[in-house]
Amino acid sequence: MSRRETTKLETRQLILEAARKLFHTKGPEQCTMRDIAKEAGVSPASVVVHFKSKTALLEVALYEDIERTIANAVATMPHENASLHDRLMHIAHCMYGFYDNDRELYRVLIRDTTFEKAGENPYLTQQLEDYLQFFGAMIEQEKAQGTVQPAADARIAAASLFSLYFTVLMEFLRNPNMTLDMALGWLAATAHQHLTGILTPKEVKEK
Amino acid sequence: MSRRETTKLETRQLILEAARKLFHTKGPEQCTMRDIAKEAGVSPASVVVHFKSKTALLEVALYEDIERTIANAVATMPHENASLHDRLMHIAHCMYGFYDNDRELYRVLIRDTTFEKAGENPYLTQQLEDYLQFFGAMIEQEKAQGTVQPAADARIAAASLFSLYFTVLMEFLRNPNMTLDMALGWLAATAHQHLTGILTPKEVKEK
DNA sequence: TTTTATTATTAAACATGTTTAACTACAAAA
């Protein structure tokens, strides 16, 4: 690696570390690009050159921690005899607990990234796709074990459970009065409904 | 009403009309507060005095149309013998179709309002609450008719169906390649799962 | 009617994300 390339990487790291520090201490809306540049000992223009925009910087600065949290959630997953419901709740517990450390920060991150036009947020899009794959596979496995109906579409189910997960997360990040337990309780109730349905058996048969 | 009050209202209307026009023609991110002020024949500062912020102006400028669309969806609701599923899909058809007229505009609106901290977006919060009430009541009615299980929590169900509705809407507004039919098809599949469940009957009984 | 207070309005300034154009140091070519 040439000298130029190494110093470029160093600069990038300086900016990233400064950004992580200030995003956490001052909050993402309170700290300016100038603040970050000064903390990194670099010009504001340089921050833009390395990371295109403040939102992109936020995404890059934080996605590794999120990825690590997901990996940890998967690694500590309850054993095979645990139900789909329990596994979903385990993941939710890990993720909501993580976001709870700095709700304001992750509210801004998720607002600015999930509503970006498609294709603008590669990291988080990939994380979602991984999640859907993972959950879809888990549901297929349940089908094989006979606990999930063979006719149920695994990808639809994975996406639905993600919808429920995501909407509760949104409310959790938006509303400081909502405790972690409340969020988990709400998700548990909605997920349970999705797994078991709400129609009476007669109605279901007629479909 | 005093002279001052009337001219104030007139100014407010001028700004609102200018904002509606420019938001639709130029797009919410392309048109500036200065553009709107000039179109209204008023100073930029005046726009802020009347509507606190650009996002707040966007919300006020658009919520009436949304409210009208909801009212229309409710008014044209299929009759009593229609299923819960059909009624949900009717509403979704009306709403997605409306948003489809200017996806970019409503993407920005929903991004900037739904991720605001709780309490910052009174109009849309109220609309959501109305929606949950309305749907909750519909589900209670189904319970009375014996098509929905008595044990099912109507508010949880209404919120869950809204989650599914909302997440599909997000993807619809974000992704220009997604057609209206695709969005409706996706929602229909997820909503169907929520109504009927995915677990095998044996599993459900054990719960 | 004159004086005082209020309030809608705005010009100018400010804050901050981003762009532009110039500079400098390194690498490649001659």
Place this chain on the structure above:
DNA sequence: TTTTGTAGTTAAACATGTTTAATAATAAAA
């Protein structure tokens, strides 16, 4: 080694949402 080109960096400028302080018009009080 000298020259030429490339690429990382930045100072300055720009764009735009918002705030501030001043103005002028109206209402209220004397």
